[in-house]
Amino acid sequence: MAFICEPAETRADTLPTALHTLNATPKTVHWGYFDPARGPSLRIKSGDLVQAEAITHHAGDDPELMMDEAVTAIFREIPEADRNPGVHIMTGPIFVEGAQPGDMLEVRYLKMTPRCNYGSNLAANWGHLYEEFGQKERVTIYELDPNANTASALYAYDFPGKYLVPGTITSCPVCDRQSALPGVRVPVRPHLGTAGVAPDVKGRVSTIPPGLHGGNIDNWRIGAGATMYYPVQVEGALFSIGDPHVSQGDGEISGTAIEASLNVLMQIILRKDFSFPSPLLETPNYWIVHGFDPDLNQAMKNASLDMLHLLHEHQGLSRNDAYSLMSVASDFAITQVVDGTQGIHVRMPRGIFPAKGSVKDPS
Numbered sequence: 001m002a003f004i005c006e007p008a009e010t011r012a013d014t015l016p017t018a019l020h021t022l023n024a025t026p027k028t029v030h031w032g033y034f035d036p037a038r039g040p041s042l043r044i045k046s047g048d049l050v051q052a053e054a055i056t057h058h059a060g061d062d063p064e065l066m067m068d069e070a071v072t073a074i075f076r077e078i079p080e081a082d083r084n085p086g087v088h089i090m091t092g093p094i095f096v097e098g099a100q101p102g103d104m105l106e107v108r109y110l111k112m113t114p115r116c117n118y119g120s121n122l123a124a125n126w127g128h129l130y131e132e133f134g135q136k137e138r139v140t141i142y143e144l145d146p147n148a149n150t151a152s153a154l155y156a157y158d159f160p161g162k163y164l165v166p167g168t169i170t171s172c173p174v175c176d177r178q179s180a181l182p183g184v185r186v187p188v189r190p191h192l193g194t195a196g197v198a199p200d201v202k203g204r205v206s207t208i209p210p211g212l213h214g215g216n217i218d219n220w221r222i223g224a225g226a227t228m229y230y231p232v233q234v235e236g237a238l239f240s241i242g243d244p245h246v247s248q249g250d251g252e253i254s255g256t257a258i259e260a261s262l263n264v265l266m267q268i269i270l271r272k273d274f275s276f277p278s279p280l281l282e283t284p285n286y287w288i289v290h291g292f293d294p295d296l297n298q299a300m301k302n303a304s305l306d307m308l309h310l311l312h313e314h315q316g317l318s319r320n321d322a323y324s325l326m327s328v329a330s331d332f333a334i335t336q337v338v339d340g341t342q343g344i345h346v347r348m349p350r351g352i353f354p355a356k357g358s359v360k361d362p363s
Contacts, residue, residue, distance in 0.1 A: 015047065017047050019051065022052040024053035025073065029041075030090050030093075030240070031057070032090075034197075036198040036202075037202075038198075040094060040095035042092070043097065044095070046270035050266055052263075052264050052266070054262045055242070055244070056260055059075070060167055061259075066118050075167050083166040085208075088194045089167075089243075090242035093236075094240070095236035095238060099232050101200065101232055104231060104232065104271040104276060105231075106229055107269075108269070109228070110266060114144055114190060114261070114263075115262060117143060118142065119142045119246050121139070122139050123255065126255045127255030127338060128254070128337050136159075137159035138159060140155075140180050141154045141155055142247075142258050144246060144260070151187075151246060153184065155180060156180035157177055158176065189246070189248075190244070190262055191220050192242070193218045193243030193248070194207050194217070194242045195217075195239070195240065196230055197238055199233055208340060211341065212233075212292075213230065218243075218343065220249070227282040229279065229282070230279055231276060231278070241264060244259070244264075245257035251334050252335075254338075274314070286350060287347070288346065288348075289306045289307040289348075291346075292343055293342065294341055294342065296337070296342050299343060300332065303346045311326070329348065332344060
């Protein structure tokens with residue numbers, strides 16, 4: 001399996017063949033779900049580049065700062081009754097010619113640029129400390145400084161009632177604005193909270209929980225310079241992106257990140273030369289495996305087993321050696337605890353392994 005010995009950025013057999021533009025419109029997005037029955041918004045060939053718009057469903061937290069005419073059209077034309085069973089606005093799906101169940105979709109995220117220089121964080125009713133804050137929800141609006149690559153709190157307000165409708169629009173010009181986080185600067189690291197292929201099930205699948213298809217993984221490392229591998233489950237893969245963030249910490253403790261729309265440039269490559277059981281992340285310095293389950297202990301075990309699979313099946317280590325290496329060299333962390341299905345990720349540093357060619361390729 002050459003992908004482990006040869007990083008994505010060095011492979012020469014996947015030069016782009018075409019560049020496509022996929023704007024987010026009421027006809028090219030689907031709100032709150034993956035569905036294999038949904039027709040594609042774009043058809044591409046393996047290796048093509050796609051410039052796509054990812055829109056945050058929290059743009060209504062300050063519509064004056066975070067909604068332009070095109071975003072307003074999505075909020076206006078997609079009825080609330082069609083925003084289910086999840087909450088995220090998903091751009092796509094993208095049909096990849098030749099993709100079949102059992103293949104892998106390699107998505108190289110090349111560039112992620114904020115659509116506007118504002119984002120929103122909601123301390124939500126699904127946040128981890130909702131009860132401890134007296135069941136009160138609070139919105140903090142952040143302003144981005146593109147020169148310093150940081151974000152600072154512009155103001156905050158208490159959300160009126162309970163945030164239940166995806167795409168709620170709040171009348172911020174007349175809300176009770178409060179100062180927040182004076183002097184604090186948060187590093188900006190744009191990434192996609194939710195992306196993935198269509199699961200092989202009948203009907204809509206919520207965008208809220210992560211799963212083997214991808215979905216709401218909420219790992220801030222899925223940004224520019226990273227490569228994700230998604231197991232294809234249906235013909236064409238039907239890949240979609242959404243839930244864009246500009247910053248998030250591991251855990252996503254309040255229920256959201258800094259939610260902000262992004263313009264995403266990516267290269268999508270069909271891989272038929274290897275398989276992997278779950279979404280696999282490759283960054284310049286790490287391989288990162290994800291585990292999911294409503295029980296955090298089981299999510300930890302799932303991540304452990306898939307990392308064991310990676311090291312044994314693709315790196316050629318014995319299971320005993322792989323188990324030892326995982327304990328002494330890998331870092332396990334909580335990705336998020338707010339999506340119902342909770343997430344664990346484990347990072348294995350790539351630089352500790354011998355150079356390409358010095359480890360036997362088990363394939």
